[in-house]
Structures are given as structure tokens and as C-alpha cells.
Amino acid sequence: MSARILTYRQAVAEAMAEEMARDERVFLMGEDVGKHGGAFAASKGLFEEFGPSRVKDTPISESVIVGAGVGAALTGMRPIVEIMYIDFIAMAMDSIVNQAAKVKYMFGGHARVPLTIRTAFGAGRGNAAQHSQSLETWLTLIPGLLVVMPATPYDAKGLLKSAIRNDNPVIVIENKLLYGDSGEVPEEDYLVPIGKAAIRREGKDVTLIATSRMCSFTKSAVEKLAQEGIDVELIDLRTLKPLDMETIAASIAKTHRVVIVNEGHTTGGFSNEISSKIMDNCFYDLDAPVIRIAAEDVPIPYNSILENEVIPAEKDIVMGVRRLMEN
């Protein structure tokens, strides 16, 4: 396979362009996704390539953006809808939670909702409390939804393509600070399966489970720990729902120690769900308690010094792993 170096945002745009070219039922709608190319330029070029009928700029109306996606998906289309910031998903929650997620089940199975909801999350840009959250846990609570969080350009493209081809509502949560990251992306058509985690680094001493941007934080921490003689196995979850417990359990059977890093809040955050599932499945493999590293239970503050204090940092990961190894 030949590969090029693309940015995460280019990979996202390419995934949509390829799927729109492949299947005329696929279209994109959302706020500023057309002429403007998306608030994070992740749909750049699509408007020029596919025109206004398939790349639709909408009013700022999150509930109807998602709800119309449900209606279009029920009647033969395969919409991609964009919610610019995950924070704005609060405005679309009925359409996601009560409609998209439930119609198949409520209707006894005779409905299909091939709907992709793309959105961007995360702190670190000084966007303050209403534009910086990590709300993925809200979405993982709801049966009927699939939730993915790509950390690399390769996965951003491959997971998005899988989402578009999936007959369920899939929430693709991209990260604002990863859009500019570069990485290898094959020329050829490929998919990244929904529900499969990736082992980014094999190690024998401790399993580190991370999502999205926390994976890159984790990578530098892992190198530092390696110099101290701690051999970390790094798992990039890629999909939150369904959770790939097989990969997690196999790793814990080897390392017997786990640290979970997640940008969401500590209380009720997704790291808690992973931790519970580890208790259910891997308790007797553990040599030490599970450590969670997550955001403090406060809104995301504007000032960058304060903001960095709230979300997990490299040093938190290094200290967390050291603490665990002392056990």
C-alpha cells in the first residue's frame, strides 16, 4: 500500500469525499460545512466538488440538523451531519437520544438509521467552558448509538468511512487540536473497523488506555517512562461503544496493571466505565488498583494556565504510572 502524509482534517475531508463519490445517497449538512469548508476546515473542498445540493450549509439549528438526518436516513439517504462543537450537542440531544438512537428498537427493528454525526471536542485552545468539553460519556450511555474517537489521521479517515457505511447512528468525535496533526494515510480504499482498539506500543509492565488527543500525551509520557525502565503497553481505544474488552483484557492478563487516561471529567467520565468493565472481567489479573487520570470536576476555564491544570497532562500520566508501579 502506498501512503502519503495527510493532516487529520485532510483525512476527514477525504473520507467524506470518497464516500460521497462512491454512494450518491451520502451527503453532508451542518453549520458552515459548505462554502466555508467547516469551522475546522474538515470539509474543505467538498462544496466545490459536490455542489450545494450535497454539501449543505444549515442555519444554526442543531436539533433539526440531527433530526432531519434521522428523517433522511429513515427514507433512503445516508446523511453525515456535523455539530460544530460537541458542546452544541446539548441543543440536539432529543434528536440524538430520543430519536436517532431509539427508532430502530422502538419500531421493532423495521427501521434503519444510517446516520453519521461528526463533532469536535476537547480543551487546550482557550475556548472556555462552552466550547471545550469532552462529552463523549453522555453518548455512550445510550443504547442504539455507536461512538468512535479517532486519534490519528489514518483512523480519522478509516473510522469515518466505516461510520458512513454503517446502518446505525454513529457519533464520530474528532479532536480540535488533532486536526493539524499529520500522519500516514494510504492511497487505497481502507476501513478501520468500529469496535476494535489499537495497540500503539507493546509493553509488559503496565497497560495505558487512552482516547483521542490523550494518546499523543501518553506517547511522550511512555517514552519518558521507558527511560526509567517502565515498559508501557499503550492501547488507543478508537471506539468507545462498543468497547473492545478483548484487547483490554488480553493486555491486562500480560501486564496486571492499568492506567486509564481520558479528557472527560473524573466523576461519571468514560474512564469509570472502562474501570468497571475491568473489575467485571479482569479483577483476578490485577496486581494493583486501576488508576484513572481524567479532567478535574470543574468547568473548563479560559486562562490557559488554568485550563492546563484542569485537563490531564503528560506529567499526570508519568506520575500516575510511577505511583502504580510502586504497588
Add this chain to the structure above:
Amino acid sequence: MTKQLDAATLMDRYRLMLKIRFHEEAIKVLFKQGKIGGTTHLYIGQEAIAAGVIAQLRKDDFISSTHRGHGHMLAKGGELKPMLAEILGRAAGYCKGKGGSMHIASIQLGNLGANGIVSGGLPIAVGSGLSAQMRGTDQITVVSFSDGAANEGNTHESMNLASLWKLPVLFLFENNHYAVSTETSRSMAGSMDKRAAGYDLPFLHVDGNDLEAVHFVGKEAIAHVRSGKGPLLMQADTYRIEGHYYGDAMVYRSTEEVDAWRLKDPIARVEKILIEREIMSERDFQKVREEIQQEVDEAVAFAEASPQPETDSIFEDVYSEWQA
């Protein structure tokens, strides 16, 4: 003189209205017998709207219905047996017993679902309208909603977008005057015609208990929407005879008020027309009533005899299958 329906259509719609009424009456009995769980919202008193508008739609048109949606489904071609089986929670129901009264749907019949969220169906209708527009068909979507939904944000977002994109959506405002216990005068500022004007939506207003008026106004509305001119808002004034849900003590309204609306019963009004025009006699009514009652009784018997769903089915249909 207002336009008149031909005898055959009038008789057909009369039968449909009776079917809806008797279906709802059967539910009252089942509810009293403790055989129906949750809450059930009856369409009694509003039959002329489903029979006047939805019954005119093509099979490939769509409706987006409400929690008070039994009448919509029957008017769109729904059958009594799977309807009542669903309401009794049985495997043979439209939703295999997982939806119940508030979620009856049939994508095959073009019913995109009754909806437990009062304005939840409006964005979905915008989407099916968009889908028809993008697929280049002349299918239309009729979305029913009432005065409760009128004041939720979804309604604003949906009307704005449908109008902006000229989508083939007929917004059917079934004004039954109450949102649970709160009457329209205490919940709605302004009026729907003014709201329609704000979205640049053509507005039509009709007595929702007058089948012929609803039919002809509905026909005009459907033709407008189907022609590609964009959405339209149609208001049909009516009254929810049974309260919000069956068993509602209705302390919020007077018996005088309810009795006054009973005098405007849409079925009695159709019967009056059928007599006046010498299309049917009292004896004919009796015969039709017996036939429909028998159909409903058979459907109730079918539903009651239907097996309960298997408990393992709780895990079915959460997701469509996909390749990992």
C-alpha cells in the same frame, strides 16, 4: 356553498372515522381491564383530520405522527390487528411489543413513527422531505403536531429550515386546545397564522371537525406541497374529548366545555351529511357500525390471543448488524 365530497369517498371516510373511533373505544375497555400498560392517548374527537388529510396521501408519501397517533396510522393504511397487538405489547404488533401506543410506526406504510416527544416528529419530517427532494421524487411528508409542540424549539427550527429549503412538508397543526392540562390561551403567544407568516409559510385554516372542509383544504395543501412550491402550514381546530390520556380526571376543564364540543362530534356531522344527501340511512349506519365493531372485536381477540414476545428479544434490534 362549500365543495362536496362524492358519495363513495364520503362513505369510505365515514368508515375510516368509525374504525378510528371504535379502535379507541376498544382501548378504553382494555385499559379499564388493566390489560394496557403506561399511558394511552386517544384520538377521539379528532378523527376528521386524519380521515380528511392523511387518507388522501399516496402509499409512498410519509407521515410523522404523534403520541396521539392511532388515527394517523389507521388513515395511512395501518391494520387493526397489528395495531391492537402492539398496544397490548405482543410480538405480532407493529413494533413487536417494544413500542406500544406511543411509538407505532411502519416504514413500509410510510409512517415514520408516532413520537413520545411532542415536537420530535417535526425535524424527522424535515429530513424525509429533504430525502424526497434529494432523490427527485414528488413524495410529500405530513407531520402532525399540536399546541403543545407548537411551543418547543424544534417547531421553530423545522419550519425555518423547511421553508428555507422549500421542502415538501405539510405541517398539520391539529389544535386540540390543550397541552396536557394547559389550554392554548395560557401557553401560546400570538397565533399560528402570524407564526406561519414569519417563516414565509402559506397558511390554511379549517374547522377540524368538518370532514369535508378538512378534505378540501387538505387537498389544496397537499397539492401545493407536492407541486414543489415548498412547505405549508395548515391549522385544523378540534378538541380532545377524552383528555390528555385515558383516565385523565380533567379537573382543568368544565363538563360544559366538553359537552359543547361533543355537539360538534365529527362523526355525527358526517352522518348528518350522509342523511341529508340521501346517501345512507340510519339503518345503513347501524349496519356499518356493526361491521366495523366486528372488525375491531376480531382484532382485539387476535391481539389478546397473540403470544407475548420472547424475553430474549430484549437484545434484538438495538443495532443493525455491521461487519467489524
